[in-house]
Amino acid sequence: MSKEITHWLDDLLAEIEGIVVRRKSSRRVRVDVPADALPALLELLQGRAGYIHLSAISCVDWIKEDEFELVYHVWSYESHSLVSAHIRIAREPGVYLSVYDLYQPAAFFERDIHEMYGIHFEGSPNMEKFILTEWDGPPPMRKEFDSEAYINEHLSWQNYNPEWLQELVAEGGGVIIPPEEQRFSQKKK
Amino acid sequence: MSATELLIELILMPLVAFVVGMMMVLMMRRIAAKLQRRIGPPFFQPLYDIVKLHSKKTQVSHGLIHDIGIVMAMGGYIAAETLLPVPGMNGIAEKGGIITLLYLMMIPSLGLALGVGQCANPNGSIGIARALTAMLAYDIPLVIVVFGVAYAAGTTNLIDIIAVQQAGGFETWGATQMPLLAIAGLIAMHASLGKQPFEIYIAPAEIATGPMVEMGGKYLGGLFVMQCFQLYTTSVLYVCLFLGGGTNWFDFLLKSFLVLAIPMSIAYLFPRYRTEDLLRLMWKWPVMLGLIGVAFVFV
Amino acid sequence: MSTNLVLIIALPLLGAFLLPVLMRSSMAIALWSGPAILIYGCWIIADLWLSGFAQPLSVAIGGFAPPLGINLYVDSLALLFAFAVQLLGLVFWPFTLDQESARRQSLMLLLVAASTGLALSGDLFNLYVFYELAAVATFGLASASGSGAAYVATLRYLILSGIGSVLTLFGIALIYSQTGTLNLAHLAQLAPEQLHNSLGLTAFLAILIGIGVKAELFPVNTWVPEIYATASTRLSAFLAGLLSKLALLIILRLLLLIFHQPEAAQVILILGILGVISGELAAWRAREMKRMLAFSSIGQLGMIFIAMALPDGKGMLAVLALSLHHLIIKSGLFMLAEDWGGALERLRGSAKASPLGAVLFVLFSLSLVGMPPLPGFWAKFVLITELAAQVEPLYLLGLAVFLLATVVEASYLFRVAATLYGSPAQDTLSEEIPKTKGLSLLTASLFGAGVIAVALLIAPVGDGLQAIAAQALDVDLYITTVSPAVSGGSQ
């Protein structure tokens, strides 16, 4: 029975031009859509295909292509299948329109992404701080944010080097990669 | 009863009460541990707790009334001990009867209430409001029971009540003469201890141990001492009213520990009652039993 | 000396008719002639009273002997009422100088003459004549204020008192047919045989209802609120205070001298109780000062009727005390009502404007309700002890109603007191708040002083009233004084 549905879904998705459909399995479909076609797609999925549950919006920071990739995971209870719509937006202005009017839970996902990546969603109910209430630095999940540098500047490392560890190292034991080498910031030096 | 003897008694009775009280606290915690298949605290644990609390360097106080509250809590019970006749020592039992004793047992709760009030913490105030409501709940059956016993013995003087019960050995014990009153008394006594099913006002999860939320150091130590006195007074009062007081020290202590063991073992098997259910329970069963018991006394 | 007693009726009668003529010739004399007559009348009575008045005396008018001629029977009770009429006539004299003051003053003189006649006359038909005369004078005075409502009220009052007088005439005719005489003393002698049957009783009841119109008896007092509300306060004070008491006096005389049947007393008791209930409760609803006082006077008179209903004259002292007390208090209250007439709400906060008026109002209410040291309490006490002595349940019902009525009375009187002392509503300006002033305040404080005086020397006043009551009760004394020749005939 699920075969007909998958076929039916593929024909449905074909209606939007510029859509690339890659079916991962009978119950997962990956769709790549240009940024401005996303609302139409979501409306189509929600209206005619029963995808009424927006389970998550995730974001990937492609720093080299200077782009953000937003993935909207929509789930349908009837056909028990998930569609992930991938779009790419430019990294610089980092602005996209909110899908709050289609899916109300989007408010929290968009707020979280705004906090972590700095992407501003127009139309989203509120864009204040969400989890990092004490944080006043740059959006931490962006690739150019160097966590270790922040730590070096604000926090301090624990150089825990008691005698028993030194004797152990003397006898040739101890850690294979000493902690200093593990830290990227040190690696540069 | 020469003055010096009386003085010695007035000093000795609270000390005995404190020591026996600590033993009772230990028994309570041991019973709880055994029920939960644990080993339970070492022998002198209550003493350690009290000494540690009194020896703490920080004694946070919210004002003079906070200190006076704790002093009243301990002092009230010390005074109540002297009114409780124990084998060999009668203290000033004949100067004030059983009604005075009941009132003296209310003074510590009022003192504590004042102290907690000054802590200016709503958790404490809610705790005290619930504690006073609980007092209203368990005091009514307690009063019916006291009325029944006092009317049966024809006097409110505890010494005479004990004498009446010891006259005929086991048959004339309060419990055998008035079984219904004894049961009602037991339930009321259990509620007055404020242990597990009836500890809505200490409820750690909801109001952070209610009245004790701002009590640290010697304040908490004072409340631990009060808890020892409370266990001792309640069980000895029950023994005096229903189990014929103590002819000699051994059977007196045996009886009071047994009397305390019953509610303790019941305590740690039940979840907590809400305030309204506590009121409903206390005003339904013990009051009915008590009234029927009193009716029998009249017959 | 006894002959000039007739003068106190004759002179005002004469003055009433001469006044319009005199008015035309010279205004000054006319204005002062009325009060002069009244002062002279008071002087005569006071002189008679002071010259040691032990025995009642009977004055045959025109020299005819009593069974045929008309006689004036003057005992201390009658004299007291006559004196009250003259005094109140003087106090409530319509001094307002407007174009029909002449008419108003002559009618006033007529009313005074008629009232004195009612108090003194010892002949039944003579009483009827004076009663009609007083009714006519009241119509004239009541409609004098000229407002539409006054005319309507007077018209209704006219119809009612007309029917009432027809009934009284029917009753007198019945009595005359039975006994053949109209002289009260003579009737008292014949009454035991002829009038103590159902016919006699019907006659009495007819007269009771007829005269009851004026005495504000329960079913027939519907005219009271309108007349008192619309007529000038001086007239309503005179009516409420005095005229109703005189009508009551007639019924009392009949009850004492002639009709001793228990049914008569019971009828009066029932009507009295109904009067008290209706009067007090209606007063509780009243929203307007004069109307409230009217209903309150109905209630008070109901109480006096209850007192009258007590068998074999036990209630005589109570009747006397209650009526005198009511006379003083009601006149005082009406005097206050002259300026505080309108709706009660308007009075809010007027105690600050006229503190004396407010204190007087509180004093009168306290006495009306029966606060101990004041005379009202003693009047009530006498009535209560008499009522409680009776056995039949009807009297005990009367007692209960009397007590409840006092409670209702206290609540509505002190509601007015509370509004007086309350804070004025924000928007009323200070001069809009009514103030008691001038002559009416003076007369009200006069009555207030009277009340306090009676309160202070309550013991002697009490004994005096007891003496008057005892004398009034003595039927044989009445008969012997009126017709010494025919004595020994009666029971």
Add this chain to the structure above:
Amino acid sequence: MGSIKQIPVVEAKRTNPLARVFDDLVRFCRSRSLFILHYCTGCGAIELPPAMTSRFDMERLGIQPMVSPRQADILLITGYVSIKTLKRVILTYEQMGSPKYVIGICSCTVNGGMYWQSYATAKKLDEYMPVDLYIAGCMPRPEAVIAGLQQLMDKIHSGEASSWEDYYRNYDYYLGNQQKLFGEDWQTPTDVISEAKHYDLLSEGTLGDHTRLLEQHQKPLEALEMRLGHEQEEPAK
């Protein structure tokens, strides 16, 4: 600024024998009766219930869980300490009655553990408050927790566990670190400086430039003393 070497200062023993016996008894009772604060800061707290209940039963060592910081002696920092939680931990620590002990359970408190790279967690706990004991392990088993607690009990008994005084002695250092993390206007409702005076632990390390910074914006914290003053002559309104 390098971490200050904590030299475990052994309490000076008092001279006369009676006082020494009394001190010994007090230290013994302190060691045998410890109240743990029921405050689960991180994932390590899941190990505490088994330690307290029937299998491992901490009560036989005299250790009881207590709800309010006023009643507790030990503050268990279990698992990673995010900046948000650290604020509450510091407030709770200051509300606890001394002598108080801090035990860092799980390696996250030792050196940041698996969150060592995260911008949100504190790596070196003892920069913000003196820590008595660390129990390593990414959630140490109950036996390890109990062993750690027994070690603490021995230290208390011998009198070495007095690191709480260090908070008062070097309050300026701790406050500096806290202000570095939470910003200039960081302030807890407890008046630590007057407490230091109360325990006469005021040393040169207590007051410094950080405490001066605190004074500038500190809201009045001295207790409302009961007074009988009559200045307000005319009544309200």
Add this chain to the structure above:
Amino acid sequence: MMLTLLDELLLFSGATLLVALFIGRGLAAGWMVTILYGGQLLALLKMAVLGYEGGTIASSLTLEVMGQALSWRFDALSWFFALITIGSALLSSWFSCGAWERSYIRQGGNIWLFHTAMALNVFTMLILLASGDLLSLFIGWELVSWAGFLLMALAGGVAARAAMRYITYAMAGGMAIFGGLALIYTASGSLQLEAVTTAVEQMSGAKLWLLVILFGGGFGVKMGLMPFHLWQAPAYAETPGPGSAFLGAISSRMGLFAILLVLVKLFGIVKIESLKVPFTLIDARDLLAWIAVFTIILPTFTAMKQNDARHLLAWHGIGQGGYMLLGVVVADAMGGAGGLLHVFNHATYQAALFMAVTAVIYRTGTSDLNKLGGLVVRMPLSFVVLLIGIIGLAGLPPMNGFVSKWLVYRSLLNQGMPLLFLAAVIGTLGTILSVYKLIHNIFLGQLRVEHEHVSEAPWSMMIPMLILSAIIFITGLMPGIPLEWIASVLQTVGLPVPDYTLGGVESSSGSLDMIWVIGVLFAGFGVGALVFYSAGRSKRVHQLDNYAGGHFLSADVRYQYSDNFYAGLMHLIGGWYRGSFLWLERGITSLVEFLSLGMQGLYRRANAEFYLLTTALFVIAWVVI
């Protein structure tokens, strides 16, 4: 005629009234009136022989009005009540002079009227207490109720409405007594006490029942017994500060004085006990006891729900009145002594509590329990006075309230009345709960920002409060002092007398010695303090340095629990006593309203003649048949 001691007292009191009346304007008037009250107290103490040996002192003034002889005399009963009246009047007027007077004038109050009303109340109460026969009793009764009306209606607005409601109740009560008086007069021929007692002997059941109901009901209205208690709380609470202290202390106890004089002394408890309620097994005494017990419970639990401190105290005044009647009605040795001692004790701590609340209103401007809090740090002395007062009101050991409640309980125990005993204890527990709410919401908890600069009440108000608290404690420590007066009162009233010692009451079935109990209590406190203060020095912390589950407390957050204080309890029993007899009062008023509407309609009829004819025909027909 030679001036007896009683005449001196009455003249002195009359003089105070005149002084207040004529020179009451100036600020010094208050002090002058207070000194005169002191003089009255001295005159009363000269008659102290009454309190100790009994006997009577007659007044030389006798009146003969309308055939009734009026005489006035003092005996132990009236001396005892007069002592409380003048004592509370002295302290109330002392409290009112000085600072409170200035603020009262500033708020637009008429201080001259206040002093006159107080002096009038004391004068009329003395006349009532000195009544020699039933008629002078009734005169005194009416005067007192009217004087009370004046004092209550003083403050205008809400107080005037409460006073109006009071006067309707008082008039109803007065008329009931007047009816009873008349019935007795007809039965016994004269209103002298001796004649009445002989007449009552051979009185039949039904007539005696009527008398008991009339007198019980009439006096019960003033005492605020159960069905007639609705007027008392708002009337006493709304009177200006010291007025409510005076009224709360003594005014409603005049009802108890009258009940003692008439029901207990004239009728005798044994006679009342003989009256059986038809086909039930309870008699009149039990009925009175049950009314007293309901008067204890319902007002106390209504007091718990009040949100205004003064209303809470006024409702308690009604509740405690129930104890006094219960003690007197049980009428064994302990009960009578308990009831009367409770009159004295209640006067002391009710006056102290009202004064303390007035001091709080004076300083903070409000008595709403939800707008206060934490004032103990700013008004410590008022806190002490309120604390001693509430310990007395709740009846806990160190204070005098405990002794009188203990006596009442012992008498219930001796007489074997379990249900009454239970109900009385429920009343006490209810009092403990609601008084804790009073002291917690005003003095404990978080201090509000706007009350930070409030200071202690001025000394002119503080001294009388401290004197009262001292009296409360001393009579608690040595109840023998008041018990001595009460012994002679019990003799005059004809109730059995308990054998009292200085410390309490001695009896075979359990005695009470307060000196020992309080001695041991304070010894216990001493030991507790020793243990407590031997441990380390305690450090005061700011009220915001508090456990709030990790939340940072700041001054703008109101961290105080005061509204719906006993939520659990109210959840269970809140619905039961919604208006406590409010329905009865509303029923009667609507009935009167309806009737008066009917009557007024009667007079609006146009065709009046129709009435005339129908009555004439009806009457004639009735006669003919």
